Amino acid sequence: MDYLQIADEVAQKIWSYNQDDSGWKLAKNSKNVTVSWKPSNEYAGNLYRGEGIIEDTPEKIIPFMYLPEYRNKWDTAVKSYTFLERIGQDTVISHTITHSYGLGLISSRDFVDLINVKRYEGGIVTTNSASVDYLKCPPSPSHVRGHNNPCGYICSPLPETPGHSKLVVFIQPDLGGMLPRSVVESAIPNNIVNLIKDTQIGIKAMC
Template identity: 75%
Template sequence: MDLIADNISQKVWSYHQDESGWTLAKNSKDITVFWKPSGEYGGNLYRGEGIIEDIPENIIPFMYMPESRMKWDKALKSYSILEWIDEDTAICHTVTHSYGMGLISSRDFVDLLRIKRYDGGIVTTNSISVDYPQCPPSSAHVRGHNNPCGYVCSPLTENPGHSKLVVFIQPDLGGMLPDLWWSQPCPITSSI
């Protein structure tokens, strides 16, 4: 698992460094979302950016610890850490709500999560879906697959006490999705 976690950390960091080919999808007062074709699968890689009033060491745990994540991520029905591999690496299980009065089934994801720190106070989360025998697929949900994804949180030197948070997601939701799905904003990206 260490090799996988290290590779995913490098991949998410490479997304953060890549400034080319992004297309603007959404721009509001608080967040900007871009997309580009994914190099991992047939869908898109999404990049959301915003400024948060706090430091990375406080923000990043808020993004992945169950007691915090369930407070802010309204797309989730449940979220838990199944196993801590070491102090910076865990296996997580995420279950989403169904959408469109049940037209879109609930999805679940089992992900390897690695927290990584970089010079300058930058803290990241880095995730990818993995097979985890202790949490097999269930008929209650469609098993989705998260391609390399994560958060990069950087302190703002020009505005101490604030950080830039960048999220990268590229989920393969699996299962059958009605045509209606593609004509509406993606519930995952609209909650960014």
């Protein structure tokens, strides 16, 4: 499997999502975080976009969001997050185990993802990830194996507000199992709001 080629293809998709302003519908607006959605082209579900402002620079925010030494401390949705293999300087394979949520309606999931960090002009830093098959980490009966369709973070500096950045989150997870779509659609916008708020709080605590 050519992981670097997959990473490049995923990065192109995430960037295209960020350039696409058409068809988005508001799902939630809470605590200065906006979540919108549109039908996904990747699976029979939705592509979700979350937007918020973080008080720091992209070069500090993105490592804080995806490196295990930081994420395990601030991401309240994550039970365990580790790197399984480093493919290149900016590309890794990760294993994430989530807590159950929705008052137990959604049980613990695990995901094996390829993650790539990419930089663009203007100080923009992104993560680009998608689930991959990885023989060294087979599914476990302790968790439901989920599948992340192309997802990522795009972090852009705000020249008009020095020391602040706009964070845009794109996710489109297939959670697996026998979950009613209504349960998933009600849970995901809340999870995105919590993710961005946890980032805002966590990065302030680190500084």
